[in-house]
Amino acid sequence: MQASSNLLNWILWTPFIGVIGVLLIPKSKENLIRWWALVNTAITFVLTLVLYSKFDTSVPGMQEAFNVKIPWISSFNIFYNLGVDGISLPMIILTGLLFMLCILSSWTVTKQIKGYFALFLFLQTTVFGVFFALDFFLFYVYWEVMLIPMFFLIGIWGGENREYAAVKFFLYTFFGSILMLVGMVALYYASGKGVDSFSILALQGGRFSDLTIELFGTTLSFSKLFFIFLFIGFAIKVPVFPFHTWLPHAHVQAPTAVSVILAGVLLKMGTYGFLRIAFPIFPGASVHFADAIAWLGLINVIYGAFCAMAQTDVKKLVAYSSVSHMGFVMLGLAAMTVTGMNGAVLQMFNHGTSTAMMFLLIGILYERSHHRWIVRPDGSKGFGGLYTQLPKFTIIFIIAMFASMGLPGLSGFISEALIFLGIYEKYTTITVLALIGLLLGAAYLLWMFKRMFFGDVIEECKSYTDMNAREIAFMVPLCVAVVVFGIYPSPVLNVMRASVGKLVSMLATY
């Protein structure tokens, strides 16, 4: 028991050991730094798989066997408390996988390699911290610390307009988290400052439904007010319309690997926050605001799709498609049914793999073309006839695109289908409207594909070389994931079922 109970610690801190290692390696030994980072993330990924193999799928809620609880600040009852359940496990495996592949895809980074890999591994530690934390204070610390490596990764290794994007990303997220901080401290007092007042688990279950607060003579419901605070904090991360405006900038400017992490993992932290914190702590308020969440999700789906359609920069197109796809997750959350929630968590995982593929592929293409225009600002074509030039690339691109579109047989289909099944009874109108979003999704992706891959080969594209072994190596695992989970999603679904069921049955009482 002792060995497995330290597993979370090992997963969380292995990347940090990697950071120290990178810092100790001399600057000139660039390949050693790369290999060290790769080996480190590979070990982490293996550890997450070990966690998966030891995970007991029948247990709803936190798995006691893995819990770590050490007092941190005793006078405030703040604990270093880690745990894992069926909702966080898929995210943890996704994190482990994507970071490893991203290190491989970052092989071509040449600027300040030492700093890049150190920050990247540090980012991984903070992401794991968010998914493991069972103490609200600890969660907040990881949630915030993550901004620092992200800021530098976008700001130093990004594209032309990187500084603006980095600052905007930082400020936006910080604004959301400050509201979350106020909510967290308010919860600390509302729960009576007891032993468990920062424990996410102990705060759950509608303890605060009847509390009210006085503000300028009007009486407000405590849970509704602070649900909104937490909602804004998480919604900025997802991002939910109208808090999404940081995302296109950050995505377009970020280097490939960082875009992958941003879309693949970081956006999920927002929805994970709903599942782990906002919904369980304020179940009454969540049910009360479910309609609003559903409508916002719908706006995300439709608006994101239309924005994506209008883009001439292929990376921006994929960035907006993320907005659209995260809208489906929000819809699944708003459903508050077992099917819908399962679909939402599965969509979080599947979007992580499919969008990561898209961003990686665009990164591969960018290394050859050094631009990302589908249509250049002067109206000429940016790409044309890639199909004949880059056959391997095209095949993988087709898989990624169809997965992202939700074609049956690939992963996106199952999660989206579950979401629609889950919400249909509650929000029939929204379901029908969201289906239009699905159609739009197919439209912009296929249109983009047509413009880039078909047609005459333009002069520039003739010099492009097809994917090399390294690039294939980091694309294949994702292809496998997308196909396998499209046909056989049970490995992921089984893990989450019990935990999601527990959450839904709690929400159902309100």
Add this chain to the structure above:
Amino acid sequence: MGQNYLASLSHFIPELLACLTMFGLILIEATYKEEEKGRGFLFLAAGIGLVSVLVFSFASLGKEPVAIFTNSLIIDSFSSLMKMVMVLGTIGAVYLASTSNDIEGNLKPEFIIMATGVLVGGMLLSSANNMLVLFIGIETLSILSYVLASLKKGDERSSEAGLKYSLYGGMSSGIMLFGMSHIFGVLGSINFTEMAVVLSTVDTTQIAILLPSFLFFFAGIGYKIACVPFHMWAPDVYEGSPLPVTAFFSIVPKVAGLAALIRVSQTFFANPGALNIGWVGVLSIVAALTMTVGNVSAIGQRSVKRMLAYSSISHAGMMLMGVLVISELGTRSVIFYSVTYLFMTLAAFYVVSFVSDKYGNDHFERFTGLAFRYPLMAIALCIVMFSLAGIPPFSGFVAKFHIFTALLAKKYYVLAVIAGINSVVSLYYYLKIVRLMMLKDPESEEAISGFNIFNQGAVVALTIPVVVLGLFWEKLIVLADGAKVFLQ
């Protein structure tokens, strides 16, 4: 609790030592020839003197609080802690003065002597239990500060700063005295303890006089903390004064003023009633305005020193929120905040000073690409900036967290949200310098002589507590918890 004068003296050792240091320094300085001034030995003597003050203040921590000199001063753990913060601030400023080129060599002794004098005033303020002692403390603090502000003798801006400071200072002292005289008229005493007793029996007419009088009284302290609307002098004075003086001003007078304000608030306004509502209401508005005005003004600054000056105004607003809750939680949060603020401010000013010594100014562009020339310094300054903005895992975040706990314990939700939004605004201008240092390529490869091994060591030594207190803050918070304001 009555203590005779001789017995009182034994509790007064830190203040006496500070006075002694000051006189000793004057004597030593007098023995130097004109061209020898500003040499090492003086700094060593100042250092020894100040460290011994620190040691004796530390020794009185945790002891039973005593009222000395016929109850006009109170020595409790709270005042001792605040004194320690002030002494550390002075030591930091003195070290900065020893390396800085912003003060001419022959004026450096003057700076040290007067800074020690200001420190004595600040120490008095933090234990004052009597209107007159409080006034003497403020005046000791102020009059020497006027001279410090105009320390750059040939510089017009510095003279202007000194003049502005003294005009504002004289004005607010006058207003404060006016308020005090009315308070004395109503309550019939200048001793805080006796006043508090009478205060519980006042009727409505008396309250009608007392409320505005206390506001006048607040003007004097508010001016030292540089809170809105008494902040007008601050940017010009901070800009015009030599850099070590600015660093000094943004720590010692503020901490002293806050200490006095905490004692006054807890002695007079702890009981619910019209006075409490009026005082808390006014302080809330002042705190919200101070934060907002400080932050919004800091955005547009070109000079980093001026930016730090405005940001120090907004931090004073933050700390004011810990005062206005009038609770032990609030006191604790102010203590924690001032300790972390001390380290952050000193570290920031150190780096700015070394850069500005090299280029003659401290415009933002001077920091461009610092990370590629002096990575250690750039990282330290980054940590400090993130910490000032309140981002974990640095101590500035923990300080803000404590202010929030103090506010929300009293359910001041609106103030908490205003404070939060202000943090976001402040992040914008702190990021500006981080961005320049880390994301841009350097303009020149010239070496900055200020970043020698000692100075880099000093900056790192100041940055370490910023990180450590952000992760393991339990010890300090327990210490601050023990430092309660002594109420009779």
